[in-house]
Amino acid sequence: MNRRSFLGTAGALSVGALFRGAAAFAQDATPFSRSDVVDAARALAAKPFEQPGPAVPDALLQLSYSDYQKIRFKEERRLFTNPPSGFAVDLLHPGFIYRIPVEIYTVENGKATKIPFSTDLFTYQGIDPPAEDTPLEFSGFRGRTPLNSPDYMDEFLVFAGASYFRAIARGQVFGLSARGLSIGTADPAGEEFPFFRTFWLERPGDGRMVVHALLDGPSASGAFRFTIRPGDETVMDVEATIFARVDIKTLGLAPLTSMFLYDAKERDGYDDFRPGIHDSDGLAMWNGGGERIWRPLHNPRLLQISSFSDNGPRGFGLIQREKRFSEYEDLEALYHKRPSLWVEPIGDWGKGHVMLVEIPNVVEIHDNMVAFWRPEQPLSAGSETSFTYRLTWGWDAPATSLLRVTRTLSGQGEQEGRRRFVVDFSTPGVSVGAPATDFTANISASAGAVRNVVVMDNPEIGGIRVAFELDPQGNEAVDLRLDLLRQGAPGGEVWVYRWTE
Incomplete structure (x- = not known):
């Protein structure tokens, strides 16, 4: 698509x-x-x-x-x-x-x-x-302002x-897009x-x-x-009133559209000098219960739709977290300078779902990642619905005291058919300040079995590494969840992922 x-x-x-x-x-x-x-x-x-x-x-x-x-x-x-x-x-x-x-x-x-x-x-x-x-x-139309230099209108x-639009902040190049509304994605x-x-x-x-x-x-x-206020972050306050001509069950509010082809965790079949090709590498969520969640993006073999139920979401966004040039090596596309986009509801959006659609893709010019909010209640014909939110085109999700997921890797496990996962947690530029013995990892799987869980120090990033194996036991798809606890309390973002065969 x-x-x-x-x-x-x-x-x-x-x-x-x-x-x-x-x-x-x-x-x-x-x-x-x-x-x-x-x-x-x-x-x-x-x-x-x-x-x-x-x-x-x-x-x-x-x-x-x-x-x-x-x-x-x-x-x-x-x-x-x-x-x-x-x-x-x-x-x-x-x-x-x-x-x-x-x-x-x-x-x-x-x-x-x-x-x-x-x-x-x-x-x-x-x-x-x-x-x-x-x-x-x-x-x-195209908007310009002296964003990076006082004497040039960037x-x-x-x-x-359609209803697509995109923006950048200071020091960035264009990447993902937003839309006014999606229907039937x-x-x-x-x-x-x-x-x-x-x-x-x-x-x-x-x-x-x-x-x-x-x-x-x-x-x-x-x-x-x-x-719209451009700057170190470009912020958009959006006020929208929607009038439904017909009943709409598949509404998408604040839809975001991006591209993910591959990164270090999955590049089978790509004979390319670049280690990674993507405009975004994860879906970040801050749910109504206060959890901060990180879902690495995945270019699947078959269409994948993930739904994250929530009540009163505090925000979600498609994030380009990996900022090292060495992970892309692309002097033209400059993927390390692509923006992240965060959606912050203003007012209570009530019950619904953050939806993530991952579409199989083989070419980087095609967008294949879509995220949006779907209200629990469909719009009825003749209805009038207003909602307000803030879009922040910046570098990451809002700051948190929790360790962030900074890298996800995957490869062959110790036995045939198993997959090994490695998840790094850190605060870039700041040491975690505590040994791995202060942390535990609770990992659950929707199917199959999780084995060989290890929590260790990662002195190279001043953070914590969690490694484990997934035995799919013949299942074609498994949803995983990793909670990193620090002395029994949340110590990092909740890592969730869908493995597919």
Whole structure:
């Protein structure tokens, strides 16, 4: 499943018709507030779904990736640079895989003005531009700010393709993505990709950028507000209201999408000079009971779906914990600089499940890891649901006094058919300050048997190493859990893993 190459569809309904008449957001400025986006989403949900228009011409959709990259937004036409705001915005051209038309407005002094598409906004290097009279909209936008140097406007934010968006913090390169909403992920009936069809960009100020977005799709519509603060961590506060057109049982809130091909614990079948290839290497969770949990990611032979029940989750995220260049040796992809992304619910999300979907993958350009929150109660047709959360694009999960899982290794056990696991716990840069005799490891398995458990000092990292063997006893999949206790109390993150044959 190639989520980075998601192909939308196109049809013919302008969102302008939903706001005080069809011409409400023409080029004349019109009063605007978040309530307008909520009203628009509500109006969309009250009608049968229609794809937005105008359709993107085939000539643009047939562009290759390299040809599409030759279309550039003109630097002198960037938004919010005159007068300077500390930010700039490039608008993105339709074509290649981007076939959903996206209307974009700027908001200043409480009034919205639509930006009409024009080929004059772009340069076309060796590419024939569309005819001037071709009706087109944009496909998204790119945000810039002097993130790493005061004299250069770094790209730090992109909204493009369905409801996908991604960001980075200072010193990072782009990696995993987030989405506004997921529906039917890994469902045998097929996945639905809701999409952002309109953006309203408030003039930035005070180190922050505010983006309003109107989401639509066959099953639901929605109104989103993103308050974005880039820096050492790039933080997004997200307010969303979802309107269900139909009953939705397979809803995914705050969905995250990443790539994991292999790392040191599993690289069979990969003849590659790089020791690891992944945008994320683990799912971190902080559940309502206070447990901090680490689940290493796995590229399975068959589709795997894991569900972690919870009540009032404190957070979850896809994390790129391994930061050593030596574990990747890739000077182009720079996997050691990819961001981690943490979701922090604001308010009580109640009962539900953190879901992890691991999709078999053989090529690093394809995303194959998906994590999201699924509420216990499905959305009913005609319902209106609001939720708020914070996204932090940074380097790891929130700090904890517990030892973190810093490495997971696996290999052949002492006897044929057994698997040996080695799990390292540490606080990077800080010695554990206690001998291994202060620690015990409680390990359970959903099937098979756990044998030869050993807890030892690991002086190379100033931490603790736990080693054990799994005897699957003919089972094709086994869920494992390791609790590291320090004098009877939790001493480290809870390590959980699904072994598959």
